Amino acid sequence: MNILVINAGSSSLKSSLFQVVEGKVDATPLWQAQVDFTYRPEETLIQTRRRGGGWVSFPSIPPQAGINGLAPLFQSLWQGEEALLPGAKAIDAIGHRVVHGGSLYQRPTQISPIVEQTIEQLIPLAPAHNPAALEGIRLLGHLAPGIPQVAVFDTAFHQQMPAAAALYPLPYAWAEQGIRRYGFHGINHEYCARRAAELLNRPLSELRLITCHLGNGCSLAAIRGGKSVDTTMGYTPLEGLMMGSRSGSVDPGILIHQLRQGMSVEELDRILNRESGLKGVSGLSSDMRTVLEAMEAGHKRAELAFDLFIHRLRSQIGSMLMNLDRLDALVFSGGIGENSAPVRAATCADLGFLGIQIDPVLNAGSPRNCDISTFDAAVRVLVISAQEDWAIATACQAVLQGE
Incomplete structure (x- = not known):
């Protein structure tokens, strides 16, 4: 199984391609890309590397092209003589980091039209981040139709906080409208907790x-x-x-x-x-x-x-x-x-x-x-080194296996 991870931010994007080996996601990606849309006023910095190699530049795009302009970058994985995985079907799943899942999503979730619609409805809560995630979801859905996509929410880990920690001392009617503490960076906080247990044995x-x-x-x-x-x-x-x-x-x-x-x-x-x-x-x-x-x-x-x-x-x-x-x-x-x-x-x-x-x-x-x-x-x-992309790939694998 090969899992492509898209980690889209407000001004940058990271992507990694992971391979599942003997039932576990290999921590070392087969391929990585890093994109900086603010590199220069008219130039996006795009770099890629394969396992064991160094970073090399990929042809730039105008920053205003946004994530949709990265279609050739992702297509290079399965098209061309030097394609890493010839054929889009060589990718078995695509995992996306989504910053805000509101109160609805407490775990990684396979993306459906309803999930996509909900992510769009939550844009006012994360206006700098959810639009980029949505753009990535739609782009990969177009480039690799039929391949399952999974949303891994930054807010999900904190959804079990007790009410005393989650609510604000405001009129309770506001809480009923969804105004509460959601918390973020949950993907890395959860990963760090698990990694700490390993280090401490x-x-x-x-x-x-x-x-x-x-x-x-x-x-x-x-x-x-x-x-x-x-x-x-x-x-x-x-x-x-x-x-x-x-x-x-x-x-x-x-x-x-x-x-x-x-x-x-x-x-x-x-x-x-x-x-x-x-x-x-x-x-x-x-x-x-x-x-x-x-x-x-x-x-x-x-x-x-x-x-x-x-x-x-x-x-x-x-x-x-x-x-x-x-x-x-x-x-x-x-x-x-x-x-x-x-x-x-x-x-x-x-x-x-x-x-x-x-x-x-x-x-x-x-x-x-x-x-x-x-x-x-x-x-x-x-x-502990942050490993958000690996954590997303691992969550993606679990969703597809029904765990």
Whole structure:
């Protein structure tokens, strides 16, 4: 069985082709593609690589062509002399990451016209993400008709949160209208929980974890026995931690004030989602690497942005801790979580009273899928590489096998 995964974002797309070997999805893809629609004003960066090889450029398309312009990229898998899998039928299933599934979808689901329609209806809840997923679903449905497609929802993992964690202290009628906390990054939070159990060699059912997905978007999850009991993102991906260009949680009175001062809803939306966070505070970039480089050069606002990011991260780790009766491991994942030793060090500093103590040598050594705690620490600190595409492929396989 061969499973193609499409992970479409608001300005980028990742795709991987996985092979099922002896009943399990091989963790190393046969083929990968990465697409950046914001590379240049008139150019999309498209790169591909086959297993064991390096990245090579694929002919570019105008950014305005969007995901539909990627038809030749996917067709190259089954058409032409160098096709990896000649014939579209060589692909047995296609899995899609869909950011928002609302309250309707609590598990990966095979896509039907009704599911497709529901994803479209949920666009107002994830306007930067669900349209891209829908475009990918429709494109592959056209290019490879008859091949089953599966939606894997970022919100699904958090749908079992208790009502006290899921609801807002607003008029209950709003909750009946679907205004509640959904949570996001669930695919990676769930994967990290399972991978942590493997690394710790303990049953997932007995573990108490806090998983930190830190990238351009950031969220935490409190996981008890493999189930999410709380998370930092809410009705939209804007709530919670300070992020690359998103504000995270702020006093809603500030937003009311700005609206009363004449700011439009569209401008407020743009500022909160695209001009805040690391970018807004530092005035430089939404990329933590740029902020750290500027800090080393003495840039004061970069230092402030970093301090604010760490303060809010530590505060909300504390909030997650209150939903667990103990903590067995703190997990770092995502682009920042996996690659930024300064962020991990600052987050864990002076947490010995919680049993958290990291080894500075291990932390600085580009760790991957390992424990960076000191040998005697009561709470383990793990760095786990995000494997969203593999997790999507595995979920896709389970759906097709009726599991």
